[in-house]
Amino acid sequence: xxxxxxxxxxxxxxxxxxxxxxxxxxxxxxxxxxxxxxxxxxxxxxxxxxxxxxxxxxxxxxxxxxxxxxxxxxxxxxxxxxxxxxxxxxxxxxxxxxxxxxxxxxxxxxxxxxxxxxxxxxxxxxxxxxxxxxxxxxxxxxxxxxxxxxxxxxxxxxxxxxxxxxxxxxxxxxxxxxxxxxxxxxxxxxxxxxxxxxxxxxxxx
Numbered sequence: 067x068x069x070x071x072x073x074x075x076x077x078x079x080x081x082x083x084x085x086x087x088x089x090x091x092x093x094x095x096x097x098x099x100x101x102x103x104x105x106x107x108x109x110x111x112x113x114x115x116x117x118x119x120x121x122x123x124x125x126x127x128x129x130x131x132x133x134x135x136x137x138x139x140x141x142x143x144x145x146x147x148x149x150x151x152x153x154x155x156x157x158x159x160x161x162x163x164x165x166x167x168x169x170x171x172x173x174x175x176x177x178x179x180x181x182x183x184x185x186x187x188x189x190x191x192x193x194x195x196x197x198x199x200x201x202x203x204x205x206x207x208x209x210x211x212x213x214x215x216x217x218x219x220x221x222x223x224x225x226x227x228x229x230x231x232x233x234x235x236x237x238x239x240x241x242x243x244x245x246x247x248x249x250x251x252x253x254x255x256x257x258x259x260x261x262x263x264x265x266x267x268x269x270x271x
Contacts, residue, residue, distance in 0.1 A: 069147070070096070070140045086154045091146035091181045091227040098188045098220035099139035104213030105195035106132040108202035121201045128194050135191050139184065146180035146227070153177040153231075167236070174231050178244055181227035185248060188221040189255045192262070199262050204269075211266030218259035225252055 069077055069088050077096070081088055109129040112118045118125070153173040159166040192214060199210035228248045232241040 068144050070143050087147035087150055088143060089146070089150065089227075090223055091150065091184065092143040094181065094188075094220045094223035094227065095139050095142035095146060095184045097216055097223065098142075098184060098191060099136045101188070101213045101216030101220055102132050102136045102139060102191040102194070104209045104216065105191065105198045106136065108198040108206045108210045108213075111203040111206045112198075112201075115203065118201070118203065124197070125202065128197055132191065132194050135187055135194070139187050139191075142180050142184050142187070146184070149177045149180045171236055174235055175237075175240060178228050178231050181224040182244065182247065184224040185221055185228070185251050188217050188224065189251050192217050192221070192255050192259050196258060196262050199266055207266055207269060211263050214259040214262035214266070218256055218263075221252065221255055221259070225249075 069080065069092060072080070077088070081093060106129055109125045109132065112125050113122055113129070153170075153176070156166070156170040156173040159169060195210050195213045195217065199207060199214065202210060225248045228244055232244050235241040
């Protein structure tokens with residue numbers, strides 16, 4: 067089911083229920099799309115303004131990139147649900163079933179794919195928002211700061227959906243590789259998002 071076709075109220079209601087999906091990964095993807103859109107709005111308010119004519123071509127290209135990022139982040143809401151459902155079923159396999167461990171291991175690795183992709187997309191979006199915050203319309207700079215904060219939260223949220231799965235993997239080499247990738251993104255891009263927020267906040271204090 068494509069939960070992004072629901073109203074915001076419906077999405078939140080299902081999120082709060084006992085239904086297995088959407089969960090933290092889907093919420094992270096939606097938040098990431100919202101954070102990206104906030105940066106993109108700054109771009110929209112920049113294009114066509116004489117004051118920003120020297121950066122217009124760069125902003126137009128960045129807006130096109132963010133349009134694609136928004137779409138893919140929204141697509142990841144359904145992808146995360148698809149990745150989690152087989153894992154939920156695998157946990158229900160009887161413990162004496164000889165195939166249980168193999169099925170569970172495969173499902174766990176697959177359940178990491180969507181949140182890892184959400185993290186990657188959030189990192190790309192944070193890079194874009196940094197440019198919007200620096201070069202975009204000053205009347206909307208606060209929205210770039212908001213976008214950075216929301217994207218950081220989405221990035222961190224998605225990471226937790228990786229870590230909760232990697233901890234149970236028997237294949238520790240695969241687990242360590244996924245953890246290393248996730249931690250590297252957190253280290254670099256949480257700091258970048260904080261820097262954007264601090265730079266934007268400095269305009270008002």
